[in-house]
């Protein structure tokens with residue numbers, strides 16, 4: 001397995017829309033393994049293929065404290081959503097920025113695993129928010145793009161300053 005490079009906001013490649021997976025082959029299983037290793041190493045609780053510049057509908061998530069409850073979602077679709085959650089979010093593509101986005105508290109998701117088996121998942125709390133955050137990545141949307149224009153300007157200025165410092 002390998003640790004993959006995570007794209008940093010405002011990289012334009014984060015805005016590409018991911019394609020559904022049509023054939024479940026060995027290359028996708030290898031990608032899921034590499035994404036999982038990359039997420040645990042970061043460390044993070046989720047990762048979308050878009051963040052590692054692969055524009056396919058694949059997500060890995062593990063919100064457990066013991067880091068032993070991996071969920072792989074291929075071609076995920078939210079079929080029910082209810083309630084309102086305001087859990088603070090972070091993003092491996094926007095390090096150091098945390099904010100709250102209004103998301104559904106509970107979701108029902110239909111997806112495939114890496115072997116092409118269909119399954120249904122009910123999620124709430126952090127798992128629900130994390131899946132919605134990762135599904136936004138697949139649509140080419142980064143969580144900060146839900147924030148006000150003023151907040152987005154401040155975030156872009158802060159990132160530009162960090163980049164100047166590290167150059």
Ligand code: K1U
Nearest residue numbers: 043044045046089090091092093129130133
């Ligand atoms: O998509 C990503 O960039 C991963 C992101 C997922 C996420 C976090 C919080 C709310 C919604 C979605 C992260 O994993 S950021 C890092 C993080 O939250 C974390 C890291 C280590 C331990 C616990 C949390």
Ligand code: ZN
Nearest residue numbers: 090091092093
């Ligand atoms: Zn993210």
